[in-house]
Amino acid sequence: xxxxxxxxxxxxxxxxxxxxxxxxxxxxxxxxxxxxxxxxxxxxxxxxxxxxxxxxxxxxxxxxxxxxxxxxxxxxxxxxxxxxxxxxxxxxxxxxxxxxxxxxxxxxxxxxxxxxxxxxxxxxxxxxxxxxxxxxxxxxxxxxxxxxxxxxxxxxxxxxxxxxxxxxxxxxxxxxxxxxxxxxxxxxxxxxxxxxxxxxxxxxxxxxxxxxxxxxxxxxxxxxxxxxxxxxxxxxxxxxxxxxxxxxxxxxxxxxxxxxxxxxxxxxxxxxxxxxxxxxxxxxxxxxxxxxxxxxxxxxxxxxxxxxxxxxxxxxxxxxxxxxxxxxxxxxxxxxxxxxxxxxxxxxxxxxxxxxxxxxxxxxxxxxxxxxxxxxxxxxxxxxxxxxxxxxxxxxxxxxxxxxxxxxxxxxxxxxxxxxxxxxxxxxxxxxxxxxxxxxxxxxxxxxxxxxx
Amino acid sequence: xxxxxxxxxxxxxxxxxxxxxxxxxxxxxxxxxxxxxxxxxxxxxxxxxxxxxxxxxxxxxxxxxxxxxxxxxxxxxxxxxxxxxxxxxxxxxxxxxxxxxxxxxxxxxxxxxxxxxxxxxxxxxxxxxxxxxxxxxxxxxxxxxxxxxxxxxxxxxxxxxxxxxxxxxxxxxxxxxxxxxxxxxxxxxxxxxxxxxxxxxxxxxxxxxxxxxxxxxxxxxxxxxxxxxxxxxxxxxxxxxxxxxxxxxxxxxxxxxxxxxxxxxxxxxxxxxxxxxxxxxxxxxxxxxxxxxxxxxxxxxxxxxxxxxxxxxxxxxxxxxxxxxxxxxxxxxxxxxxxxxxxxxxxxxxxxxxxxxxxxxxxxxxxxxxxxxxxxxxxxxxxxxxxxxxxxxxxxxxxxxxxxxxxxxxxxxxxxxxxxxxxxxxxxxxxxxxxxxxxxxxxxxxxxxxxxx
Numbered sequence: 001x002x003x004x005x006x007x008x009x010x011x012x013x014x015x016x017x018x019x020x021x022x023x024x025x026x027x028x029x030x031x032x033x034x035x036x037x038x039x040x041x042x043x044x045x046x047x048x049x050x051x052x053x054x055x056x057x058x059x060x061x062x063x064x065x066x067x068x069x070x071x072x073x074x075x076x077x078x079x080x081x082x083x084x085x086x087x088x089x090x091x092x093x094x095x096x097x098x099x100x101x102x103x104x105x106x107x108x109x110x111x112x113x114x115x116x117x118x119x120x121x122x123x124x125x126x127x128x129x130x131x132x133x134x135x136x137x138x139x140x141x142x143x144x145x146x147x148x149x150x151x152x153x154x155x156x157x158x159x160x161x162x163x164x165x166x167x168x169x170x171x172x173x174x175x176x177x178x179x180x181x182x183x184x185x186x187x188x189x190x191x192x193x194x195x196x197x198x199x200x201x202x203x204x205x206x207x208x209x210x211x212x213x214x215x216x217x218x219x220x221x222x223x224x225x226x227x228x229x230x231x232x233x234x235x236x237x238x239x240x241x242x243x244x245x246x247x248x249x250x251x252x253x254x255x256x257x258x259x260x261x262x263x264x265x266x267x268x269x270x271x272x273x274x275x276x277x278x279x280x281x282x283x284x285x286x287x288x289x290x291x292x293x294x295x296x297x298x299x300x301x302x303x304x305x306x307x308x309x310x311x312x313x314x315x316x317x318x319x320x321x322x323x324x325x326x327x328x329x330x331x332x333x334x335x336x337x338x339x340x341x342x343x344x345x346x347x348x349x350x351x352x353x354x355x356x357x358x359x360x361x362x363x364x365x366x367x368x369x370x371x372x373x374x375x376x377x378x379x380x381x382x383x384x385x386x387x388x389x390x391x392x393x394x395x396x397x398x399x400x401x402x403x404x405x406x407x408x409x410x411x412x413x414x415x416x417x418x419x420x421x422x423x424x425x426x427x428x429x430x431x432x433x434x435x436x437x438x439x440x441x442x443x444x445x446x447x448x449x450x451x452x453x
Numbered sequence: 454x455x456x457x458x459x460x461x462x463x464x465x466x467x468x469x470x471x472x473x474x475x476x477x478x479x480x481x482x483x484x485x486x487x488x489x490x491x492x493x494x495x496x497x498x499x500x501x502x503x504x505x506x507x508x509x510x511x512x513x514x515x516x517x518x519x520x521x522x523x524x525x526x527x528x529x530x531x532x533x534x535x536x537x538x539x540x541x542x543x544x545x546x547x548x549x550x551x552x553x554x555x556x557x558x559x560x561x562x563x564x565x566x567x568x569x570x571x572x573x574x575x576x577x578x579x580x581x582x583x584x585x586x587x588x589x590x591x592x593x594x595x596x597x598x599x600x601x602x603x604x605x606x607x608x609x610x611x612x613x614x615x616x617x618x619x620x621x622x623x624x625x626x627x628x629x630x631x632x633x634x635x636x637x638x639x640x641x642x643x644x645x646x647x648x649x650x651x652x653x654x655x656x657x658x659x660x661x662x663x664x665x666x667x668x669x670x671x672x673x674x675x676x677x678x679x680x681x682x683x684x685x686x687x688x689x690x691x692x693x694x695x696x697x698x699x700x701x702x703x704x705x706x707x708x709x710x711x712x713x714x715x716x717x718x719x720x721x722x723x724x725x726x727x728x729x730x731x732x733x734x735x736x737x738x739x740x741x742x743x744x745x746x747x748x749x750x751x752x753x754x755x756x757x758x759x760x761x762x763x764x765x766x767x768x769x770x771x772x773x774x775x776x777x778x779x780x781x782x783x784x785x786x787x788x789x790x791x792x793x794x795x796x797x798x799x800x801x802x803x804x805x806x807x808x809x810x811x812x813x814x815x816x817x818x819x820x821x822x823x824x825x826x827x828x829x830x831x832x833x834x835x836x837x838x839x840x841x842x843x844x845x846x847x848x849x850x851x852x853x854x855x856x857x858x859x860x861x862x863x864x865x866x867x868x869x870x871x872x873x874x875x876x877x878x879x880x881x882x883x884x885x886x887x888x889x890x891x892x893x894x895x896x897x898x899x900x901x902x903x904x905x906x
Binding site for chain 2: 018019035039040042043046047048049050051052147153154155158159161162163164165166167168233291294295306307308309310311312313314315316317320322323325326327329330333334337338339340341342344345346347348351352353356
């Protein structure tokens with residue numbers, strides 16, 4: 001076929017914006033950026049057939065220019081300066097794939113100031129600076145999309161904001177940190193202690209060299225912050241999430257939970273109560289037969305209870321280059337479809353139009369209601385009913401109390417399930433137990449969730 | 454507050470279309486229509502806060518006018534003529550909530566001809582008349598939304614078309630008929646036969662008086678047709694789905710599957726193979742520990758394998774008035790946001806823009822590959838290796854063969870797991886077994902799916 005040597009309409013900017021390719025500038029071309037580049041290249045035709053237009057990476061910022069060039073090839077210009085991408089006149093959408101909070105905030109705000117739409121999978125950035133970023137985006141009339149920030153492969157942000165839009169969400173509960181879930185699965189399946197399981201996770205690449213964010217529950221708290229805002233139409237309240245990681249767990253905790261028919265999962269829970277929103281990340285006991293308790297290894301799962309839909313659950317990988325790319329590209333396609341659509345007709349950043357956001361109070365830790373599992377080291381020769389009486393004296397009733405299996409006779413332990421109580425009552429009782437002559441050492445207490453439909 | 458008696462801007466049509474309430478005409482006010490009305494009324498403020506505009510039912514068509522008026526109140530005009538709603542000048546979107554195929558097709562086409570957008574949860578209608586309806590909608594430039602047509606409470610259509618847009622889907626497998634799943638759960642948990650479990654499902658309202666569509670697999674095939682089209686970018690091929698219901702299952706099948714470590718589920722499977730798309734609904738064995746095998750009672754679950762996201766799963770109620778309403782209203786909110794958005798920028802009806810749809814061949818039944826589970830009634834005194842030899846003579850190798858537990862010595866049965874084969878090979882072997890002197894009666898064969906990530 002003869003083709004005229006005149007540049008295409010597209011190249012000359014003569015096609016309407018909505019039909020030419022969406023032009024993407026990428027900041028960072030590591031795991032997430034590289035994965036996005038690869039999936040976009042591999043599934044190019046497929047994605048265009050669905051999006052109705054192409055998606056093209058036209059600029060990349062990276063620290064290691066030579067490495068970046070090896071990934072994206074000679075056709076895509078590479079710069080060391082993220083602000084250059086944020087301001088690039090040919091860029092429609094900036095993908096922030098660099099991670100971190102401080103500099104990433106500045107790049108994203110710069111991109112917004114230049115009228116760029118933004119995609120990011122950076123949960124730390126949004127949990128901490130989200131309100132500022134979304135306000136700037138609203139003021140400039142641009143969208144910021146972040147499906148990859150929570151449980152990467154699972155379109156859970158879209159499910160909450162769009163799929164379940166008719167529902168008043170009553171609660172959601174999620175296994176949203178793959179590293180912790182991998183470690184807990186190892187501890188259960190192989191009877192390992194926390195330190196050994198962590199080392200194995202690191203050796204297999206499921207945990208970073210510095211695992212603090214994951215095993216201390218901070219990463220899960222970032223994600224829970226985003227989920228709760230979208231579920232309840234409340235602001236981002238990261239600082240108010242009650243956070244406890246898996247780093248304090250012992251093999252005896254996992255075993256003692258099993259003995260009573262439970263599994264320990266690092267669970268993010270957001271629940272609407274008459275007094276405020278429960279917002280917490282904690283190692284939590286789930287009934288062993290519960291569907292969420294079947295989410296094993298590094299997988300993620302989020303369960304949502306809506307007043308109309310009832311219980312729905314979403315399951316998938318919580319990390320990985322292409323798994324995150326799946327979400328980043330879904331966001332890019334959404335943005336590609338919004339060309340010329342007035343902001344008032346777009347899905348609001350946190351699901352609810354800002355004037356209707358409710359500043360729901362967050363329930364303080366002391367008021368957190370629920371059932372608790374206790375592991376109580378007792379002095380040899382003590383009886384379970386003495387423990388039961390001591391707890392009852394402080395307002396803690398027990399629905400169950402048994403001796404832990406596999407503890408030496410000289411160092412027995414009791415396993416208990418309390419009745420319904422609030423945290424303050426338990427704290428009070430535990431303070432008393434600490435000096436009780438029958439009690440041999442610190443009591444471990446973990447929340448129990450049954451997540452009934 | 455003093456209010457001017459002048460009609461509102463909204464009432465006089467002086468507000469831009471995108472900011473006034475979306476006006477809905479509903480055809481049918483039974484389970485789905487009534488549920489939609491109730492949820493819209495209850496969560497009105499909540500939904501408007503998310504959608505950015507109200508959603509208002511302005512006309513209803515129903516067979517029983519008095520009953521309809523009791524549900525929707527005096528403020529909403531009720532007619533016996535669905536075509537009146539389809540043509541109503543004040544209606545933006547028609548919700549078809551009447552069910553059935555013939556008349557529903559005419560009403561939906563009439564609504565489209567009048568330039569109305571349409572929402573329906575009617576899988577039979579779309580599986581059979583979808584291509585015609587979507588073509589008419591495209592020609593008229595209106596959208597037809599149908600999230601409620603598959604696994605009502607689960608936003609699975611949205612997940613496939615939008616959330617997983619970056620992925621080439623390799624396969625999907627779904628428990629997408631709640632009635633069948635309820636019956637199978639009963640059969641397993643209580644050792645019931647099919648007929649007893651069906652009667653119990655009917656008594657509890659989980660099965661209709663005429664359960665044929667559900668237990669014969671037809672309803673699941675309707676849904677699989679829609680899922681496969683969206684997953685693979687292929688046309689609706691309902692007539693080509695290989696369908697087998699649970700009505701031929703015996704208690705011995707469920708028990709015999711359990712004995713080898715499997716559970717029987719009515720599974721819809723769509724899988725891309727080099728030779729064509731596998732498209733089938735059949736009672737299928739899943740490993741008992743598989744996550745999909747934990748989907749019990751009347752719940753639905755759909756698992757999807759994408760090349761980037763990997764395996765994701767979606768779980769929720771597959772029926773119910775408010776569960777369906779959740780999907781219908783999500784569609785209404787999506788449509789409310791599309792005011793003035795050119796069709797080319799909207800999500801295509803079946804996920805892919807029509808010019809890019811691939812007419813993928815559907816794999817014929819004879820070519821269906823996989824492992825099969827067999828239950829073979831043998832003449833007393835026969836040996837398993839005789840059976841193994843007979844099958845091997847027809848090209849069917851066995852990876853496992855054992856005696857079924859709990860069968861009388863006089864009427865023994867063998868349970869087998871075959872190696873990988875195609876259906877034609879098995880059909881050939883089963884024809885030979887039918888006249889084999891060692892075989893006492895008809896052989897039951899069911900597919901086995903491991904759905905590995």
